[in-house]
Amino acid sequence: MDTVVLENISKSYIKNAPPALENVSFSVKKGELFGLIGPDGAGKSTIFRILTTLLLSDAGKATVAGYDVVKDFHQIRSCVGYMPGKFSLYQDLTVEENLNFFATLFGTTISENYALIKDIYEQSAPFKNRRAGKLSGGMKQKLALSCALVHRPEVLFLDEPTTGVDAVSRQEFWDMLKRLKNEGITIVVSTPYMDEASLCERIALIQTGHILSIDTPDNIVAAYPGKLYALRAPKVHLLLPDTRRYAGIRQCYAAGEKLHIAFKEDGKDHPAALLTYLKSKGHQTVAIEEIRPDIEDCFIEKLSNPQ
Amino acid sequence: MNNKAITCKDLTKRFGDFFAVNHISFEVEQGEIFGFLGANGAGKTTAMRMLCGLSYPSSGEATVAGFNVFKQQEEIKKNIGYMSQKFSLYESLTVRENIRFYGGVYGLSDKQLKEKGDELIEKLGMQQEAKMMVGSLPLGWKQKLAFSVAIIHQPRIVFLDEPTGGVDPVTRRQFWDLIYDAAEQGITVFVTTHYMDEAEYCNRISIMVDGRIDALDTPANLRQQFGATSMNEVFYALARSAKRSAD
Missing domain, CATH: 3.30.70.100 (Alpha-Beta Plaits)
Incomplete structure (x- = not known):
């Protein structure tokens, strides 16, 4: 069974307005690096919130790591890592305190999975006593990724991790994702930057709640x-x-x-x-x-x- | 008063011993589309804040629309337009209310507000949406409306801070049509972007690295100078050497 499966997922926020998602179906294989490519308002964040059990869909069915997003929300929450589009760590805790907090929350320690986050965390380690709110944008992004990985999740959901980030830092971020993929982690990542699509194994092009196409970047181009x-x-x-x-x-x-x-x-x-x-x-x-x-x-x- | 839209000589902003903006010098012609590029943390926002009259430089000289950034900040604010991805319009006002509000802030008369408002709504093809809350519009429409509102008072210069972030590729190009329109009317456009293809749409661009301007020329000349086939390569060549951590 695929690691992430969506079947005819629909979601409306406002009655009588066009839905945020309409009959969205796709699946992500184990260990795959899958991209959701589309502009703001396409429905990318809504998909992430449904898959991370933070939002209920109006219709359809979805599973993550074999668990149902409604019935088994508890299991899902402990086996996924989620980096929301908006910086959501504790601004008043230091870098190290944040990482410790998330490790404890997931019943683990920083040292247990340190090998996984080492490359990423060490870049923010010189600032480990700085409050997260005082970090630069690039450092916040690396700390948030470290916190999302600290419990070695099966699936990593990254909602627009590179938005507003310059071209060089974006490239570095994608290099990090490739290393994580090699560790066997399934990654679903969204981006409004079309040029990042080619860095994914498969992508879904999405616009106003509808999937335009799903395939490998090469096949989409060939079509x-x-x-x-x-x-x-x-x-x-x-x-x-x-x-x-x-x-x-x-x-x-x-x-x-x-x-x-x-x-x-x-x-x-x-x-x-x-x-x-x-x-x-x-x-x-x-x-x-x-x-x-x-x-x-x-x-x-x-x-x-x-x- | 001079005819340059912006002049800037050794403009510097220091926080303690940190030079956020380190002796930058450049001039922007009236009616030019000037791209202001740089990695996160290079100092773009700090430089823009000084040019918009929102922060005093530590040293150096600069004029914007002919006004001095030290002594005439209020004059500058009246003669520029500003829009960014983060702050643009009031979501819980309608399209027309936003136009009236911003036009009013910029000192337009009731008559001008009515005329300009009608003209703008027609140009954007938003007759159907004029009475809708801005919050219910798609992002691309909001951005186009925000830009039109930012130039409703026919400023000499408009500052655009990442105006197209997250916007779909078709709307992004329509947005640039609006930018060209404004430039043809003689409005100087000062724009930042992370989309390197958009750098090509500017008459000239500057690239900031660690508080300095490391390159300034037309896109074609920069490509030639760096032996690059695209602006992306030029940007990489320069930004890779940056010592400062991002942002």
Whole structure:
């Protein structure tokens, strides 16, 4: 049996408003690093709160480590680690006191599982006598992860651990997750950063309470309909409105220093025809090349063509 | 008064012996989209607070919209707009009430409030939602509304602190359309972001490392200078050398 299983989970917070989750089903295999990828308001935190037994769903069924989230909430609470999106440690306790507190709560000691948290905890160890509330954002994040791991959970739930974190620190955080995965811990992690999707083994793309697709990042990219091209020009933002007006264009949006475009139909001569059109609009030095879509391209495609 | 939106020379903020912002110097042209990047803890927020007239520099000089950051903080506040991911609108006021409130704070007359409010609601296509509580809107809509409200008084400069954090990729791009619109109207945009693709949408960007500005140029020139194919690589090359712990 898979470690995390959701079957047709629905949840509404407000009557007559669109539900936060509607018929969400997916499962996570033992030892898998699974990503929930979607913007704010997609329902990611609601999924975490249901799986950690902090919230009851309106309909559907879910199990974690073989335990039912309603009947067996007690067992679930002792075998999962949960890092909420909002910093939730005790601000007035020191780094070491917080870690001790969570160890005691789970009936263990810091030393019992120290090997697991050593790499992470040692980065905040120089501040072990500092109050948690006085730590920097990056240090808070590492301490929260240490506290979520102190009882060596079977499943680790991480709700947007990298939001608001700079690109370099985000990379370090993902390196830590890979090491934890190698320790056999099943990890479910959410992120609004599409570029982090490729770091997961499997992902669910989620938007306004609905799963758009679930697969490995490679398979999601392979399923992109048609070809995707990149347009490059010295002043790419001037190119955008004219390209959008071109009749044969299905998708056209900025992607860093390039435009990403897809034609309504793929044809051999379409790229050249587009360049001729752009030239007639005064864009002389435009280059076009076919590229491999990334997860963000797939997400945008799914948003514009919901099935 | 000069024509630069922002001038900054050796601007420094010291807390004890810690230089949160360490002698930074740069200028921002009127109507420019200026990206202000840096790792957590590099000093971006501290620098922005000084430029918004919310905190006094320890030393150095700076003007914002032509006003001195030491002597004319109140003038600065009247001539800038500000929005961040964390603080934007009042959730329990309706769309129109928020517009009236912020427009009023920025000194718009009743007539201007009505006209500007109608114009803004139409531009955002929010006619249906005008009487809805802001708290019930999707995040992307809130952010677009918050930005429009932050420039309702046609400030010379708008400061945007991570305006697109957590927003879906389609809405994120629509948000940048609004930024380009504002820049075309001559409003200077000073923006921070953790999305490196967005750094490319700026006319020029600066990258802060440990309180200093270690790079400042157009995205294309920076890529060339660092032999990088994307801003992500440029950012990595610079931020990796940071000594300060994050935040």
